[in-house]
Amino acid sequence: MKQVLDTAQLAAISKLFSSSVLQEMTIKGRYDGFSSLVQETSFLDSVDSDFLVADFYEYMFRMLIRTENRQEYVYKSAVVQKVLLGKHSLNTASMLSEFRVEKSKADIAVLNGTSTVYEIKSERDKLSRLKVQIDSYRKFFANVNVIVGENHIDAVKEIVPVDVGIMTLTNNYTISVDREAVNIPSRTCPSTIFDSIRREESIKILQEIDVSVPELPNSRIYAELKKIFSIQDPEVIHHYMVKVLRETRSLNSLKSTIKKIPNSLRAAVLGMSLKKEDVSNLELVVNTPLVEALKWN
Structure with a gap:
């Protein structure tokens, strides 16, 4: 009823x-x-x-x-319950919420062995910005998904590239996969990754790949770091971005709390x-x- x-x-x-x-x-x-x-x-x-x-x-x-x-929160909750906590755990995966990439904010993303983003378009949402959002997310995340209300599925298929996954939230509150996302870390853009993360995270990534970080004043360090990032291999940067952000954005400390709240x-x-x-x-x-x-x- x-x-x-x-x-x-x-x-x-x-x-x-x-x-x-x-x-x-x-x-x-x-x-x-x-x-x-x-x-x-x-x-x-x-x-x-x-x-x-x-x-x-x-x-x-x-x-x-x-x-x-x-509304959007219902979809976020489905991803958290059925993907982050259902398929993974806070020991091995982290989550990004409202994460800015270029001029868009990714609704929710999961970092485990790779990076997976979920852009939400609920039954009440419009699709006018979807193409711009997806174009941005494909530069940062290896796996890009749109999770939508069933009323949007045909229109979304016309908008997004074929490597983008399409999911629906069913009437039974389960996530149904209409099309699997293709994992493509080589498609990511080091400069976009750099612009989306914290400075200390970018420095840590460079240290992980044995690239020396110059000692420069704050007025010059940003431009130099971005220049260094831009010439790195996308797959390598993506791999270490996932590794570093899983550490810096870890939710492991909330494990016991999560079990005590609804x-x-x-x-x-x-x-x-x-x-x-x-x-x-x-x-x-x-x-x-x-x-x-x-x-x-």
Whole structure:
């Protein structure tokens, strides 16, 4: 049975999963606007009186994953649950969220033995920027995928190159592969990789391939590093980029936390930079009885 959320409900539930709300929860151990958001969802009377905050989030997520209500976060969560945590682990793989490549932001990417990006186009999204986005991602990632609502699949096939994978999020909340991505690290561009990562990461990559890093003032080092990067072999740079970023962007420290928070929040938490004290606050928040959380102010 369909249950289409109205605009106000969808906005309130989406905000509950937003980084701004969750960041405040992790920093303060509560969110002062929580009660108002819960009221705006119009589901307070539908939940059990003994619900924890974690239970309420799971209940809200079950509303969001319905095809008629899906937004970007639902797709991100599917990739985290079914790919990052389902096929890999935080021991061996890392994740990039909202990762800038040229003028585009990659929705979510997984780094394990190679690099794989997932550009999300939900049922509600337009495809006007897809070609530009994919052109950029093919310069950084060896595997490029578009994960779409079923309403977009025919149009996406007309837009993206044949080496780009196409996936759909089914009505049963599973990821269905329509076309496999082709792993092509040789297609990547060292200059684009350089522009997308941190300076210390680029230096570490050069050190890994035994290329000397010049000692120059800050005003000159960027241009010189980029010049050095631009003449390197794309496959070599890509290989060590994956190796270095798996270390510098490791999520291994969150392994125990991820097991203690609801599935619905895992994608959001892995996309945030959390300190040790933030982790403790978050665990307390999700285990707070809902009736107590409604008193936050």
